[in-house]
Amino acid sequence: MTHPARARRASAPVGHGGPGDSVDWRLYLVTDPHLGGGRDAVPGIVYESVLGGVGVVQFRDKECGGECDDDEFASRAAAVADAARRAGAQVGRDVPVFVNDRLDVARELGLHLHVGQRDVPFARARAELPGYLMLGLSIESDEQLRVAVAGPGPAPDVIGVSPVWATATKTDTAVALGPEGADRIARAAHRRGVAAVGIGGITSANVGLLAGTALDGVCVVSAVMTATDPRAAAADLLSRWDRARAHG
Numbered sequence: 703m704t705h706p707a708r709a710r711r712a713s714a715p716v717g718h719g720g721p722g723d724s725v726d727w728r729l730y731l732v733t734d735p736h737l738g739g740g741r742d743a744v745p746g747i748v749y750e751s752v753l754g755g756v757g758v759v760q761f762r763d764k765e766c767g768g769e770c771d772d773d774e775f776a777s778r779a780a781a782v783a784d785a786a787r788r789a790g791a792q793v794g795r796d797v798p799v800f801v802n803d804r805l806d807v808a809r810e811l812g813l814h815l816h817v818g819q820r821d822v823p824f825a826r827a828r829a830e831l832p833g834y835l836m837l838g839l840s841i842e843s844d845e846q847l848r849v850a851v852a853g854p855g856p857a858p859d860v861i862g863v864s865p866v867w868a869t870a871t872k873t874d875t876a877v878a879l880g881p882e883g884a885d886r887i888a889r890a891a892h893r894r895g896v897a898a899v900g901i902g903g904i905t906s907a908n909v910g911l912l913a914g915t916a917l918d919g920v921c922v923v924s925a926v927m928t929a930t931d932p933r934a935a936a937a938d939l940l941s942r943w944d945r946a947r948a949h950g
């Protein structure tokens with residue numbers, strides 16, 4: 703495997719002149735309303751995990767619409783954004799917050815947006831989201847990336863290379879790509895100036911296996927949301943990533 707990302711600062715891995723150029727993608731937390739002990743616990747976990755080193759947060763709550771309504775979704779997303787902002791201020795970092803799936807809420811709150819292949823189409827999301835907000839896209843195959851960057855239109859700011867490994871957290875994933883597939887897709891994304899984070903099945907036990915890939919970072923749900931000490935869990939993941947990367 704080659705390591706094109708290693709020569710660059712992890713906090714500024716790729717760039718196409720967009721708002722994602724200065725983001726620290728190394729550790730990206732996606733929230734879950736239940737894994738951390740209920741919706742009310744989520745902002746506190748986000749706060750702690752940012753103190754531990756999480757650099758990017760995504761608010762994800764797939765059951766809102768059933769278990770909670772649109773207003774509650776938006777107010778819980780705002781609470782997570784506030785927690786990330788307060789914790790970021792404490793450690794002197796700006797921590798971008800994405801909303802999962804919900805273009806309307808991202809627009810309303812002025813937050814970044816992450817969409818998948820079966821969500822609102824990327825082109826529509828890009829057209830309706832203000833240009834200063836980042837738009838992430840899930841990529842499950844080489845072909846999906848080729849399509850995503852083929853046209854003359856804007857490319858994603860970041861792709862979630864998914865899934866790297868099988869996971870119990872999301873049941874409707876594509877086939878696992880493994881480190882080699884993730885590396886191949888990340889390298890192709892970099893050629894187009896797009897940042898790439900891996901997601902799916904990433905834990906403290908295997909995060910080091912990805913440090914030799916071209917991924918700009920790793921995205922976790924359960925590894926932080928289920929931790930008794932989310933700050934320590936985040937710090938541990940980040941230090942394992944950094945150490946593995948430093949040792950090549």
Ligand SMILES: Cc1ncc(COP(=O)(O)OP(=O)(O)O)c(N)n1
Binds near residue numbers: 732840861899
């Ligand atoms: C960073 C990141 N990558 C991938 C995903 C998965 O998005 P999607 O395929 O739309 O699935 P849901 O998360 O919406 O269930 C993600 N959320 N974040």
Ligand SMILES: Cc1nc(C(=O)O)sc1CCOP(=O)(O)O
Binds near residue numbers: 876
């Ligand atoms: C939100 C999400 N998307 C995935 C995809 O493959 O698109 S896997 C996933 C959940 C990842 O959870 P964990 O870190 O607990 O394995």
Ligand SMILES: [Mg+2]
Binds near residue numbers: 802816
């Ligand atoms: Mg989605």
